[in-house]
Amino acid sequence: MSIDQWVRLIASETNGARRGRLQWLATWHCPKVTEAQFERWAHDPDPGTRLQALWFRGLPQRLALALAADPDPEVRGEACEYAWPHLDTGRRSALIDDPSPQVQEVARRRAGYDRPMSRNEFDALTTMEQWRVTPVQLLGRDLAEHLVRHAERGLRMNLVGNERLDANLITELAHEEDPQVRASVAVRADVTEELRASISAGLPPDTPYWGVDWVEELHWA
Incomplete structure (x- = not known):
């Protein structure tokens, strides 16, 4: 499948879980996206198009950091996960206190991964939550x-x-x-x-x- 075909396939999926699965598949089966294409997506005036830059591997770090400060909360929230390892303390704090609940949720969950978890905390999680946190x-x-x-x-x-x-x-x-x-x-x-x-x-x-x-x-x- 071409890059355009992957974009149309992912964009047409309204179910969040299935869309996430398609994004994961695109990460490893889509042709390589060029830096120029990432640039076009990341600087497009339409936030839906800017989101496309976060669907594929190879996004340059500088663009990930820019998208983590995007004016659109959906883009910010999606980019938060991608850019988190490269954000300084100040920018992480800003995302944790972001006015958008959607962004706050992603940032606080990601920040929580960096705090050592105890056995008691782990045991209090559901089975699905335990499976989700174990590798990260x-x-x-x-x-x-x-x-x-x-x-x-x-x-x-x-x-x-x-x-x-x-x-x-x-x-x-x-x-x-x-x-x-x-x-x-x-x-x-x-x-x-x-x-x-x-x-x-x-x-x-x-x-x-x-x-x-x-x-x-x-x-x-």
Whole structure:
């Protein structure tokens, strides 16, 4: 599909969850968007068009930062998630106190990911909330150790995707009994080649193949 086809497909979807799914698919299956195209979207007078810049990977950091200060609250809210790692303290605070409840919600949720979560806080979440925060939340040490050693397999696999998990806990997951969890660790981008080589195999031959985002990124054109 062309970029224009992806844009029309996403724009025509009115269901938020399905639109999010289409955006995720576009991230990895859409042709590469040029910087010039991102520029045109980001500077368009129509906020609906400016939103399109946030649907695809490769958005330049400077444009993400500009869109996080967009006059339209929907654009600001969408850009908040994208730009958050690059925002200074002042701009983060401004988004947390944004006059738009929509923007406030996104900013406060994102800020909450940077505060260590305790076991009590985690246990108070619903099952779906636990699944949502496990790969992104800064986890208190006690909670992180508990999840590594005692959580059910699905949560442990989700935990492998948490980039802020301590290296020694990643090593524990790399050598645990479940082959699916070990395989998930083996394809983390930041795992050393020494650790990767030490992870024993064990997946059945008919195990479904899944793409590795950071490898695809290296060959993305």
